[in-house]
Amino acid sequence: MKPGDHEPMRHTLRLRRLGIDTYRELVIYMRSDCQVCRSEGFEAESRVRVSLGSRAIIATLNVVTGPCLLLPEEASLSEAAWQALGGREGAEITLAHPEPLESLGYVRAKVHGKSLDDSAMRAIIEDVVAGRYSDVHLAAFITACAGDHLGVEEMVGLTRAMIDTGERLRWDREPVLDKHSVGGLPGNRTSLIIVPIVAAHGLTMPKTSSRAITSPAGTADAMETIAPVDLDIAAMRRVVERESGCIVWGGAVRLSPADDVLIRVERPLDLDSEGQLVASVLSKKIAAGSTHVLIDMPVGATAKVRGAPAAESLSRSLIAVGQALGIEVRIARTDGSQPVGRGIGPALEARDALAVLQGSPGAPADLRERALELAGQVLELAPDVASGRGRELARSLLDDGRAWRKFQAICAAQGGMREPPRAPHTHTFAATRRGAVATIDNRRLAKIAKLAGAPSDPSAGVDLHAPLGLEVTAGDALFTIHAAAPGELAYALAYAEAHPGVIGIVP
């Protein structure tokens, strides 16, 4: 047998959709007795290159041993793989062994304490974006970079690689302002107020935001209850050109797509990783074309940043990496001890933001104050707003209705404003004794909101009536659970009953 006679990697199977959702992991299902498994020596947990037309993915092989799911000449894909490949029922796919994953050598070097230069980071992130890393490889990379294992130079390299492997927006104006919250604080939905304030002043703020990862709502989830958010790049650009600002979902515009891949594995690991946090935040902002960004960093025992040393280290890294990549970063350290506003959940948070924008008498004062403070700092990032004058400017833009009119115009430009939905099922928990609210467990409140159905049911969540320090008597409302279905309400209720210390009251 002569080498070169062979096209060893060419085998075909017919696609059949089974509809198995593995979250975002790319999986291919093949019969163990199919021609390809037998002749190529694929076995369970192998990585397989799958191509259809001009598209190709690397998927993890799951072998189907039973007779009931697939014919020997058929293969199926997990839903994520189906989408990545652009699958069609009955289409012919081609299978091959994937190329060796050379960039794993850099991951190993990192484990051994070596520093990774720009080209190493680039090689890793290109493979990540192309879907060549399995979950196990992703977890190793994330772990190797976690803690304080990345130096500033490596963070710069990682951030740059994440920018370069996605789309990048460019604007023909300056400054382009942005704002990001480090997270971990339920209900902190200030962006919906800040963007229209800044845009009403004529400054550019094209905000791309995320959907919830582990929280009951992301900014994109809340905004979506008021207006469409999944605009493509062209549509987003039209909105910003007309109204100076937008609030859209970042996932649809493919800015820093590596971040979306890494986050999926970071989530179950729940590892603190300063380097990855910096790269995640700044890659999205720089790819969105921002020139200045304000980072809202809530600090508190149950927030993401738990104390001053962590806040200082993270701030230094954000500023240094921003400087290296040409974006000005300003940090606003804020109170992370309790939720902001009252609502926790997409529609409930949207309602709070709308109340602030409309100047309603019942609008949550803490959300208004925090939004004004942050909006003021964003405004001061622009050269024409004097230091110390931003907050006052923000207040006048909000109080005279310009921000509210701008918000309505942005919603119209994004596809039309709508009313956030209301949940048909609610249950209010009341205080059982007199006292003052001394503690609020952010994590458990978020959990109750999620059990009630947030964010997938946009109307679901929790309405908090009792902020820290409030004096209550027995029977006073502490919080209300909102749910779209009785079963979900019951489930959230049961959890809340089982954890009575969510709101701690001391006599």
Added chain:
Amino acid sequence: MKPGDHEPMRHTLRLRRLGIDTYRELVIYMRSDCQVCRSEGFEAESRVRVSLGSRAIIATLNVVTGPCLLLPEEASLSEAAWQALGGREGAEITLAHPEPLESLGYVRAKVHGKSLDDSAMRAIIEDVVAGRYSDVHLAAFITACAGDHLGVEEMVGLTRAMIDTGERLRWDREPVLDKHSVGGLPGNRTSLIIVPIVAAHGLTMPKTSSRAITSPAGTADAMETIAPVDLDIAAMRRVVERESGCIVWGGAVRLSPADDVLIRVERPLDLDSEGQLVASVLSKKIAAGSTHVLIDMPVGATAKVRGAPAAESLSRSLIAVGQALGIEVRIARTDGSQPVGRGIGPALEARDALAVLQGSPGAPADLRERALELAGQVLELAPDVASGRGRELARSLLDDGRAWRKFQAICAAQGGMREPPRAPHTHTFAATRRGAVATIDNRRLAKIAKLAGAPSDPSAGVDLHAPLGLEVTAGDALFTIHAAAPGELAYALAYAEAHPGVIGIVP
């Protein structure tokens, strides 16, 4: 609706077998619209506690969106999960949110550079053995411990935890001898020769060995081409009581089961980890009841241990951890510059070992010499063999046929001797010019053997014809690839063609 009417964590579904093999990962398949998914808030990639009778597992949720696989009241399990739970068609399983994985806190601490004490290692390894770690969690733990991240105390803790969470053999005789090769050297299959030599002298050597992790063949893979190796503890004990020695697969006897779980994830990561290597080797040996162990440590540029500093560090750790846990460890540093014997792959390595045992004229001299040297050192671990006399004793046991007869007796006791298979497809690479063999790339040779199908195809692999220093002329055979299928042969060929420097020839 009254809270408390609900038992939120108790939901049941009916099992249906779909026959999906995810290798060893535990996966549960549920409909996205089933009552449990909706009311429990499970979503894709959640971890779910599944129980049936008295057994329970933690599985990763895959959601089935299509209508064709499961009814809303049904669930399925991956084959590994089906076995772990003892699944039966139609059985009613109970689903719940798993307890939080507290031991992940220790993994995070390790990532942040903290030392883990015995109780932390114990907590992690108990969760690993119980199947509570997902692949992503396992990868994080492995990565956090890799490189030189574990101190000797931590290695002791990890080793002890791995011993204590599995079975442990006890023998009513002493010494109980053992031998382990650190690996990284293709074809170094000396155990098949050493065990019968030592057992023929009447000393006890119950060898449990592993299957290949990253190599083309483990001792268990090679031995399996000659005799059954998956004996349970009772069967293994009967073999050793009758013949003084055995060569079985360690996985079937549940010695240090954590090692088998970790290895599955270590394999695709291919990370060097001194701590995990020490714990893996010594936990298996101590759990097997060994009192003395000889560690064969090949050192060479392309072997697992690449130089003297790494060898010294690893030797120190092995001896120190052995001392702390009451096993005497002796290190034999050996030449790791080239493969030992000719075959690389299960059947090809078995053939070499058989040739040495049988005293065939064509038996590889290097394998014979190395086996004699190591067997001599193992014999000297016994108090009745004088220092410096072991090698001579080993040679006489081999040369007069006692070792070969003992090997046949061991094979018979393990279930019957058989002939190693031969691959139907081969291709020989020849020298393209005159010169001497100056370098051999062990890693690439191993890679070619694996691409050809080893170890899952036992007949697959590489036969090396040209050891270091051999003078060749154009057309002389350098190595032959063996494969069970044309596709695999072609793939290995393509790789070998693309990397012509595997055997370096200088004029």
